[in-house]
Amino acid sequence: MKNWKPLISFMIMIWLGLQIWAGSDFKDYTWPFIGFPMYAHKRGVTYDNEVQKILLRGVTTHGQEIEVIPEDFGMYSTPWNHSVAPKLKDPATNRTTAAQLVNDYNRRHPQRAPLAGMRLIKIHWRMTATVPVEMPPDTILYYMKAPF
């Protein structure tokens, strides 16, 4: 039988080395060698103390508001939360993103009532010294397509 031990040992060392390197520096672009910083960032009463969720309401051409979910754009909630939701939360990008979503929705669902716009509602809770407190929801954007 051939002695594969040196080759396997070398491979194990390289493999574990890569994993420890990526893991101790919290890398994820090096997947499948990655770090594990999920849930690792601290939050406090005086900093990063707000939990937010952006709700999407599609506004049809008849003015009716309907619920819109990530699956309407072919996405699941978690990747949605990481790739689209941050753009919707950011005032600098939310208008363009909402416009893209309206177009994407109409392209994907020609059989449904077309959307003319979108309302973004922020649901948020604030951390206090004792318990989280629910804040009133805010409309952070009411986007309507130009009528031409």
Added chain:
Amino acid sequence: MSNLLNRLVQVWDRYWFTPESLTRLAIYRIWVYAIILIDVLVWTRGHLRYADVDPQLYHPIYFLNLFNIPAPAHPWLDIIYGLLAVFVFLALIGFKTNFFVLLASGLYMYWVAQWFSFGWVHHLHPPLLFSMIVLGLSPSGARLSVDHLLKRLRENHAAQQFIPKTDATSPYAAWPLRFVQVIIILLYFLSGYAKLKISGWEWANGTTLQWYLMNDYLTFGAPEGLWLANHKTLCILLSYLTLIFETGFILALFMPRYAPWFLLVSFSFHLGTYITMRTFFEFLWLAYPVFFNFPKIGAWIRYKITAPAGLIKFAVLFDGQCPLCIRSATTVDFLDWRGKFVFRDVNDWEQISRDYPGLDQQQSLEEMQVMIPRDGGHEALTGFYAFRKIAQHLPLGMLFWPFMHVPGVPLIGTRVYRFIASRRKRITGGARCSFHACEIPVLGNQLKSNQ
């Protein structure tokens, strides 16, 4: 210096290359690929929809960027999906094991990576993904595989006799298991390390856990999470316990005996996160079986719990001079994972007639028989009924056993069995069997005169 180096090499060699049961490795292969098959066919089947997502959202991770792999599109993603499902199945049953295991690993890596290229990298795939790869670089198909069955059929055919299976060990069976164990231990440790390095002990201020509970509550809506977030003292306590548990997991590396206890604590932890955050980390704990020696556990359960007085074994009497019978016995022996059968060659008639008085030698040669211990003696089942009894006691045979009771099936089964059995060849001198008798050297003349 060289002494120290020698000692290190010895320790390294003992850790990674101590001979390990090939059956244990094969069981882990079956477990991993069964999970991946379910993942591909059920859990992530919907990811085919990523071919419809706006390509502007596609930001390929490094691994895909390296090979300039574009955003997924129809029909390529559908073709890859189909091939992936087939390769994973072939890896599961162990057909051309190493080849298909490596192919399946490569395609699965792509399958997961294209999904991660839409803005989010899941952190818990390494244990199962790395398991898939290392199983392809080790003798994971040497037992419990189609490869092993075919090899045994070839060997027994060449030897012209039935040689029962044995478990064997290999110095290359341990390292894949140890490797995945180390990856799991590292994963927990590095999670704790990340919390301490990024946030320090302030991570355990209670507010942090409250925040994450609320964040997941807004996403998944677990009322238990809302309840826990409203109990700050409990949140502080659980935060400290989490840090101690995660960083302390590294001790499992030095205390492998206690690994099951570490796993019990971590499974409870995941159960807790599921209840309060609806996050189950299933891809992590589904790799836990790598810590368990299932052949040993199975033997312990068998001899201590299900059959403390010894396992009742059925004897399968077969014609050891007939290649077809050798093949049948080899196949049944391969499928007999519970060790319920012993195999006896009826050509050793002197011993057989002593152990099972009253048996007819000619009938024993014509049809396979299963001897069932009953009231101090034995009841003999022959032909189709023997096979039905065998099916009842084989884990895979149980799937077919109920159908063998459907009215009409025993009648047809008996005829088919007799038809095949009567036309089989025997090794000795090209002799054959007929519907009425088998030619055997000892009884040959007498039989011919009877006819």
